[in-house]
Amino acid sequence: MTIYRQNARVLVQGLTGKQGSFWTEKMLGCGTQVVAGVNPKRAGEAHLGLPVYATAREAMVGTPFDWAVMFIPPAAAKAAAIDAIEAGTKTLVVLTEHIPMRDVLAIHHAARAHGTRIVGPNTAGVVTPGEGFVGIMPGHNPNIFQPGEIGVISRSGSLGTLVCLNLTRSGYGQSAFLGIGGDPMIGTTTRDALMVLDQDAHTRAVVLVGEIGGAMEEEAAEYAAGMSKPVVSFIAGRASPPGKTMGHAGAIVSGDRGSYAGKRAALEAAGIAVADTPNELPDLLHSALGQPAPRAAGLALHTGA
């Protein structure tokens, strides 16, 4: 369960906070089936019309859920994640950035033991246009997200948003946007996300948005080489200096590892066209699919948000 479907029930950890409330309202407005929240200090109350529980485990008993999403600061993230995992959530979206590495390892360890799918950490979440979104993406903005047949994978929320905007304007709606996160050790890797979209019946082609650092794009390229669905890509960080962490903890080139050139070469060797700018992606899709976009853009600008 990595693509959000409307029949999936969502628990929001940190529901009553400023960001938790803001984004829960957006999620609900977009069709996401948010069913409950967690805040140990406000257990038993209702917030935004949703029941609030002390823990995810208690929530699972009172109001069962399939997905959990965390609006939780870094120092408390490990406990919240393990609570959700042990409660039996099938998918856990970890938005938090700057979780200590050792805590991230503990989260992944618990997830392995319980068979939980982790999305993130440091992700902006996932969007399924027409069904809902889980996280902090502008899934409610019709200028950016429209239902369609293109699956999008991105380590970055902001860049992923720009790419979906470009696709929507060119007439390419999205079957799913999978934000996988900017951390070096994430639960759903580029390759994992690619496998999900490869197996998804609603997805005809994939846009893979990567960035410098790590080896996830190279691993995904190996898988993509055997796919029949077309994949096109953009990799951020060509102009970034080596040896510096570019905002995302995972975005660093050390020596030859994680370099733009290495990633581009691996993707191209797998038959994937790599765009020089995000704006070229719709054209690459057009070539890969061998036909123009299914419908003209014709969307009014600056009307959403």
Next chain:
Amino acid sequence: MNFLEHVAKARVLAPAGIPVPRAIHCVSAEDAAVAAAELGPCMVKAQVPTGKRGKAGGIRAARTPDEAREVAGAILGMVIDGHRVESVLLEERASIAREFYAAILTDPVSRTPLVLFSTEGGMDVEEVAATRPDALRRHRVDLDRGFDARAARALLDGLDLGPARERIEAILPALYRVGGSVDAELIEINPLALLEDGRVVALDCKLTLDDSAAFRNPDLAAEASPEPMTDLEREGAAQGLKFIQLDGNVGVLANGAGLTMTTMDVIGHCGGRPANFLEIGGEAYTKSEAALKLVLANPGVKSLVVNFCGAFARTDVMAEGVVTAWKRLDPDVPVFFSIHGTGEDEAVRLVREGLGVEPYDLMEDAVQAAVEAAR
């Protein structure tokens, strides 16, 4: 964050029971002479956060206090791999019989701690992996089991360690434990030496702590080597902004790491050069006023691209900060906007009405205009 050898040894290895040579940390040639009188024949080692000390002449032997004074005087003030040598570590001279390698790191593929050991000490571990894979052992740690002496025995089984075996079997679990307790991203002993007198000691140590866990180890974190930064980068860090100064002339203000990198890439694609990396995504999106000041303080900046694509970050909040700061600073630099996503209607209105500037619809067009204006 990285640590100098002397801090890693004295503050982390020694308290964990991992033997290190007798040593004295010195900041002057005179101190070095006094230290050498106490230690006897010794090594004088430049304290810089880089692995290229030996080749650069930053590690030299001294037999007497006079020699130590002279050698330390020569090493202090050297610049090695961009780092100025501010202090030296004087260590008792060790007669080395064998050199090994030991490290604890995190493996992004298995998402577990990884213990590495090699019988080829003194060499770069990647080189060992490439040329002598039989000499390298790795163990992915199951967090439920941890890494104890039994696991160490299994890891080392079949390797020729001579009389060092028992000591190494004790050192590896100690290294694993202390790496965890200080939230080390990497703790590496290279070489881990068997001495002629039978001791096994850590001759060098590389330590990188997880920045995100600094709050759990504040005392140790306070002893980290300062990151090499420009004045502006330091100012940014003090305000909680990740700012990297570059040598181009097109300033960049964007939200989110991926979008910021991409804005830089498109500047390059259009034939320009970015003047900085600066992202105000995540929790920093309310700091656009401080961020704008930082970008404009860079003397190389001839034009500016403001590229917002709001997801979590609200473009109206960011735009308000930029417009307010722009009016106050009144800079003589052309600015080109592209704004989409959360809050875009209000953001576009603020920029249009506040600055009389019409945002570009396409990011590529805003960048192209900025690159041309900077020429």
